[in-house]
Ligand SMILES: NC(=O)C1=CN([C@@H]2O[C@H](COP(=O)(O)OP(=O)(O)OC[C@H]3O[C@@H](n4cnc5c(N)ncnc54)[C@H](OP(=O)(O)O)[C@@H]3O)[C@@H](O)[C@H]2O)C=CC1
């Protein structure tokens with residue numbers, strides 16, 4: 001079955017999703033819906049305001065929007081007319097997003113798979129699996145060193161920021177302690193430095209710094225550095241999008257100790273995130289075809305639905 005998909009939002013994630021959809025044998029890309037009319041792509045581009053005119057031609061809509069404001073403000077409206085997949089990653093607000101999307105998609109008879117990607121996403125799966133097997137699990141999550149798209153998107157939304165990125169830098173001693181099973185006293189916020197590099201007018205520097213360091217859900221509680229640089233420096237030194245991280249779970253099983261680690265090393269954060277997003281689009285179309293409706297997190301989507309292989313083949317080849 002060919003699944004007809006579309007993208008809304010042509011930023012880092014949208015560009016990566018475009019490439020990765022085209023690499024899938026069973027997915028077709030109908031087009032890209034954008035606020036902008038001119039995009040550097042050969043894929044058909046449509047005004048996002050016209051998107052509902054195409055609802056009967058699109059099986060899955062990938063919401064490649066920012067989590068800081070775009071998804072909360074826009075995703076529910078898309079879910080009224082489309083089966084959607086998003087990468088929403090404001091962990092504090094996830095229960096609210098889940099409830100909102102479940103109500104809207106359920107009422108409309110659509111599916112909405114939320115919070116795909118790697119954190120939330122594959123890390124969520126590994127946190128649940130890791131903690132489920134140990135009677136008394138010790139679990140720690142670390143990110144970086146790398147560029148957080150969510151935090152970068154959030155700082156770009158601060159008035160006066162022309163360009164901005166945020167790198168997350170974990171404390172190596174904290175990682176070593178977690179690997180040794182001594183992670184009980186590690187505080188995730190204390191274990192990471194958040195380092196921002198921004199282009200903005202000097203008159204706005206103090207206000208921008210204050211807004212960022214006090215930004216709820218994203219920066220409050222973290223050691224945060226805000227550096228201002230020239231546009232030339234930014235375009236020269238801050239174009240890469242690498243990232244990575246690890247979920248480390250350890251504990252005692254009877255009289256023996258075990259440690260489980262799930263690690264990612266990503267040359268491109270958006271490419272990997274888009275790869276996960278795209279695979280969940282296959283699952284969303286299948287859930288919809290089964291008559292399911294409402295919101296689903298990665299914890300509720302059977303893994304085989306992501307695969308191009310049948311369940312029978314997966315059992316025979318990959319179990
Ligand atoms: N779960 C996970 O593991 C991960 C989640 N993410 C999430 O993905 C999100 C997107 O990341 P990224 O692609 O780098 O973000 P970008 O800022 O590069 O792109 C966001 C896009 O949203 C569109 N958009 C729609 N409405 C607005 C608006 N009002 N203001 C600004 N843009 C708008 C724009 O596209 P256009 O101009 O074409 O309309 C824009 O390019 C991040 O915010 C992050 O939360 C990212 C990585 C991992």
Ligand SMILES: N[C@@H](C[C@H]1CC(C(=O)O)=NO1)C(=O)O
Nearest residue numbers: 089119143148149150151168
């Ligand atoms: N959602 C994150 C993916 C990971 C990276 C991250 C961080 O650096 O704080 N937290 O979760 C992103 O937008 O890149």
